[in-house]
Amino acid sequence: MEAIFDFFSNPYYIQILTITGVYLIAALGLNLITGITGQFSFGHAAFMSIGAYTSSLLTLYLHTPFFLNLLLGGIIAALFGVLLGFPSLRLTGDYLGITTLGFGEIVRVVFINTKITGGAFGLAGIPRETNIILVYLIVVLTIISLYLIKNSRFGRGLVAIREDEIAAEAMGINTLFYKVEAFAVGSFFAGISGALYAHLIQYISPGDFGFSRSFEILNFVVIGGLGSIPGTVVGTAILALAPEFLRFVQEYRMLIYGALMVLMMTFRPRGLLGGVDLFQVWRNFRHKGLREKI
Amino acid sequence: MEYLWNLGQLIAQQTVNGITLGATYALIALGYTMVYGIIQLINFAHGEVYMIGAFVGLIMITTYEVNFFVALLVAALVCAPLAMLIERVAYRPLRGSMRLAPLISALGVSIFLQTLMTLIQGPNPQGFPKVITDTVYLLGPIKFSLVQVIILVIAALLMVILNLIVKYTRTGKAMRATSQDYDTARLMGINVNRTISFTFALGAALAGAGGVLVGMYYGSVHPFMGVTVGLKCFCAAVLGGIGSIPGAMLGGIFLGVAEVLGVAIGLGTYRDAIAFALLILVLLFRPTGLLGRPIQRKV
Numbered sequence: 001m002e003a004i005f006d007f008f009s010n011p012y013y014i015q016i017l018t019i020t021g022v023y024l025i026a027a028l029g030l031n032l033i034t035g036i037t038g039q040f041s042f043g044h045a046a047f048m049s050i051g052a053y054t055s056s057l058l059t060l061y062l063h064t065p066f067f068l069n070l071l072l073g074g075i076i077a078a079l080f081g082v083l084l085g086f087p088s089l090r091l092t093g094d095y096l097g098i099t100t101l102g103f104g105e106i107v108r109v110v111f112i113n114t115k116i117t118g119g120a121f122g123l124a125g126i127p128r129e130t131n132i133i134l135v136y137l138i139v140v141l142t143i144i145s146l147y148l149i150k151n152s153r154f155g156r157g158l159v160a161i162r163e164d165e166i167a168a169e170a171m172g173i174n175t176l177f178y179k180v181e182a183f184a185v186g187s188f189f190a191g192i193s194g195a196l197y198a199h200l201i202q203y204i205s206p207g208d209f210g211f212s213r214s215f216e217i218l219n220f221v222v223i224g225g226l227g228s229i230p231g232t233v234v235g236t237a238i239l240a241l242a243p244e245f246l247r248f249v250q251e252y253r254m255l256i257y258g259a260l261m262v263l264m265m266t267f268r269p270r271g272l273l274g275g276v277d278l279f280q281v282w283r284n285f286r287h288k289g290l291r292e293k294i
Numbered sequence: 295m296e297y298l299w300n301l302g303q304l305i306a307q308q309t310v311n312g313i314t315l316g317a318t319y320a321l322i323a324l325g326y327t328m329v330y331g332i333i334q335l336i337n338f339a340h341g342e343v344y345m346i347g348a349f350v351g352l353i354m355i356t357t358y359e360v361n362f363f364v365a366l367l368v369a370a371l372v373c374a375p376l377a378m379l380i381e382r383v384a385y386r387p388l389r390g391s392m393r394l395a396p397l398i399s400a401l402g403v404s405i406f407l408q409t410l411m412t413l414i415q416g417p418n419p420q421g422f423p424k425v426i427t428d429t430v431y432l433l434g435p436i437k438f439s440l441v442q443v444i445i446l447v448i449a450a451l452l453m454v455i456l457n458l459i460v461k462y463t464r465t466g467k468a469m470r471a472t473s474q475d476y477d478t479a480r481l482m483g484i485n486v487n488r489t490i491s492f493t494f495a496l497g498a499a500l501a502g503a504g505g506v507l508v509g510m511y512y513g514s515v516h517p518f519m520g521v522t523v524g525l526k527c528f529c530a531a532v533l534g535g536i537g538s539i540p541g542a543m544l545g546g547i548f549l550g551v552a553e554v555l556g557v558a559i560g561l562g563t564y565r566d567a568i569a570f571a572l573l574i575l576v577l578l579f580r581p582t583g584l585l586g587r588p589i590q591r592k593v
Contacts, residue, residue, distance in 0.1 A: 034394070087574070090581050093393070094336055098532050099577055101525070102570030109567035211525070215401055222398045254409040261402025262384045269391030 014132055015200075020240040021135035022196045027220040027236045028142050028229065029189030034218070035227035036150060037182040038162030040097035043084070043104025044190055044217050047077040049209035050107065051191025052198035053117050056126045059199070066129040070195045077191025078184045080107075085183030086176075092165075104214050111206040122205025123198075130200035138196070142189055146229055149185065158182055162227075223264050225274030234272055303435045308558045309551055314442045316550020317449035318511070321504035322527035323534070323542040324456065325377075325497025331473040331537035332493050333389065338400040339380055340501060341524020342407035345517060347373045347502025348509040349415060352422055362425040366448070366506045373502030374495035381494045386487070404520075411517035419516040422509040445507050452500055453543060460539060465492055473537065522566060529569045533576055535586025544584060548572075 030044045051073035058069040087099050112120045149155045157178050160168035169175050198204045216239075224235020242260065246253045268274070322344050329337045347369040354365035384403045388396040429440040460466040468489045471479040480486050508523070509515045526549065534545025549569050556568040582588055 040394075087578060091577060094330075094334075094536075095532065095577060095581060097336070098528065099574055102529070102574050105525075105570045106567045106574075109564055113563050212521075218394075219398055219401065222394045226392065226394065251413060252409075254405055255413070258402045258404070258406030258409060261405070262399045265395050265399040265402070266384070266387040269388050269395040 016241065016244055018130065018132045018135050018200060019197075020237060021132070021139050022130070022193050022200060023217065023220065023240050024139055024233060024236045025135075025142050025196070026190045026193035027217050027224075027232050028139075028146055029186040029193070030217050031186075031221045031224075031227065031229065031232045032146060032149065032158075032189075033182050033186035035221055035225075035232070036155065036162065037158040037179060039179060039182065040093060041084075041100045041183070041186070042097045042211065042218065043100035043102070043107075043214050044186075045209040045211070045213035046104035046107040047081060047187040047190035048194030048197065048213070049111060049204075049206065050080055050187075051077040051194030052204050052209070053111065053123070053194075054191070055195035056123050056198045056204060057116065059126060059129075060123065066199065070192060070199075073195030074188045074191040077194065078188035081183040081185075081187025081190075082180055084187075085180030101211055101214070104209075104211055108206045108210055118205070120206060122203065122208075124203045126198050126202045126204070128199060128202050130196045135196055135200075138192065142192075143229060143233070150229070154178070154181070159227075219261065223261070223271055225271030225276065228271070228273045228276065230278050231271055231273030231276075238272075304558065305555070306436050308554050310436055310438065310442070312551030312554035313547055314445050314511070314550070315554055316530075316547035317446055318504050318508050318546075319523075319527050319530050319550050320543045320546025321449055321452060321500045321507070322523065323530040323546045324453070324539065325501045326528050326531040327534070327536050327539060327542040328469075328493050328497045330531065331539075332469060332490055333385070333476075334393075335385060335396050336400070336528065337385075337494075337497075338397065338524065339384070339403040339407065340377075340497065341520030341527070342404045342411075343373050343377050343380075343498045343520075344501040344505040344508075344523065345411065345515070345520035346376065346407065347498075347505030348422075348515040348519065349411060349505075349517075350502065351506030351509055352420060352515050355423055355425060362506075362510070366503050369502040369506045370499035371502075373498040373505075377494040377498030378491045381491060386490075404524075408517050408520070415517060417517060419514040422513050422515055424513070425510065441511055445511060448503070448507065452503060456496065456500065457539070459496065465489065469493055526566075526569045529573045532583055533573050535583030538583075538585045538587075541583060541585035548584075 026044060026048055029047075030041060033039050033041045033044075054076045055066075055069035055073035058064050058072060059066065084100060084103055087096065091099055111117050117123060150159075157168065157173045160171065160173055161175055161178055165175055194209070197208075201208075220236040220239050221232050222235075223239060224233070225231030242257060243253060246256055249256055264272070322340065325340050325343070326337060329335055329340070350369040350372045351365045354360050354368050355362065360368070380403050384399045385396050388399055426441050426444060431438045431440070431443065460469060468479070468484045469492070471482065471484055472486050472489045476486060479489075505515075505520075508519075527546065530545035530549045531542045532545070533549060534541030534543070536542075549572065552572055553565060553568050557565055561568065576584065580586070
């Protein structure tokens with residue numbers, strides 16, 4: 001008990017947990033695009049940066065209330081998500097992936113070359129508004145809304161597109177509209193995540209949201225298990241905290257992190273919880289328990 | 295008139311510089327395109343193989359004081375088995391699983407190799423000794439440095455050799471068959487595992503040589519040099535039509551010229567975005583690249 005209290009009173013650990021929650025929101029958004037709809041997106045950090053810059057600029061220059069800025073950060077990111085969703089009409093698979101990657105890089109370079117965003121130095125002095133309770137409240141809201149989406153008519157349409165786009169289209173699903181909407185919702189969450197990040201770290205620069213960040217988020221989703229919401233949570237928790245747990249190996253940290261990625265994939269190619277339905281597992285477990293009683 | 299003449303000269307000169315840069319891009323893009331053609335994998339660790347090639351060249355030249363061309367050969371010979379090892383460890387166990395799994399594993403390999411090189415060589419850029427004298431040749435108003443000539447000649451030579459291997463050897467035939475249809479190739483008695491290994495080795499040898507050439511051209515190497523260049527060269531491969539060998543050459547040179555001209559007209563700060571903007575534009579009009587075959591969707 002004492003240990004738990006110590007843990008939660010240490011500001012460093014609180015910060016790490018908060019950041020993990022922030023990444024988790026972005027990762028859940030990406031899971032909708034890549035995991036549930038099956039559209040490759042290698043530029044997710046760009047939406048985070050759009051949300052982060054939008055909300056920070058609003059806070060710094062217009063002094064509008066934080067929650068409004070947070071929401072606007074998400075909405076502007078979603079608009080860009082719609083913009084990026086349209087090429088997915090013509091491009092599939094890896095071609096879409098490389099286009100989104102390119103989009104991410106272009107956004108980064110544009111931020112570097114824009115004056116109001118502070119160029120390569122970025123924006124400093126953003127007031128701290130994010131705290132761990134707010135972040136995890138939004139995490140819970142995100143998870144609930146993703147479950148609602150996944151189990152709705154819309155969500156089933158998205159899964160149908162992932163499984164077979166032509167068949168889905170033949171069944172009367174407007175694939176373009178569905179895909180664009182998936183991009184919009186996923187980017188919305190990335191924008192929210194970026195806005196929370198900006199108001200947590202209090203300093204943002206274009207370098208924070210490069211393609212390595214995009215791939216990091218993709219890692220969370222894929223290693224957790226594509227399409228699985230609990231998987232994304234587990235994957236993000238493990239991978240975002242791994243660098244902290246691996247601190248004892250010091251400079252070999254990233255070496256082990258890289259090797260870990262390869263090992264995790266080779267042992268569980270579908271991700272930790274990919275293809276596992278937790279409800280089904282629980283039901284089986286209960287069923288077995290009943291049978292043993294009889 | 296004078297102005298136009300100067301402008302023409304500038305454009306011609308920058309085009310030559312762009313072709314030189316593009317030739318090195320093409321060498322690396324070939325590895326991406328061959329691997330993608332044969333197992334539909336974006337080999338994100340390819341940029342790191344190129345980086346290691348550059349370091350091997352540097353070490354050969356500074357520590358063992360060998361001739362530049364020997365260093366080039368050694369770099370290629372070190373990179374080839376390295377890529378075969380990467381394929382064996384990180385990609386082969388994942389063959390046949392979902393598309394993103396080998397991609398993540400490739401990213402893992404890439405982080406691993408970057409950190410490894412940082413641990414061995416330190417994170418800072420290291421100077422590449424001037425092994426080639428700064429001779430400048432004039433062809434009319436256009437300047438060619440000896441380094442540029444060497445890069446162009448070596449790149450062209452390597453591409454010709456690659457073409458000969460792919461077109462006229464048994465292994466090359468096996469490569470083409472495997473990339474056309476993996477299962478049927480296997481049924482015809484082709485050892486697909488060996489063919490895929492060979493493809494990785496071939497691509498890596500080109501990338502290793504490319505690394506040494508770039509190191510010499512820019513005069514410095516560092517553990518993270520493979521990241522941006524790797525992405526750009528992948529862009530070049532997609533631009534030309536991924537899976538197509540002439541496509542990668544065309545895409546690489548196209549990209550090199552566009553980048554250098556872009557910088558010349560004052561877009562220097564947008565340099566890294568030029569490749570991607572161009573790529574998106576081309577893909578919107580030709581979804582499978584300049585020389586790519588259209589994807590056929592079977593219902």
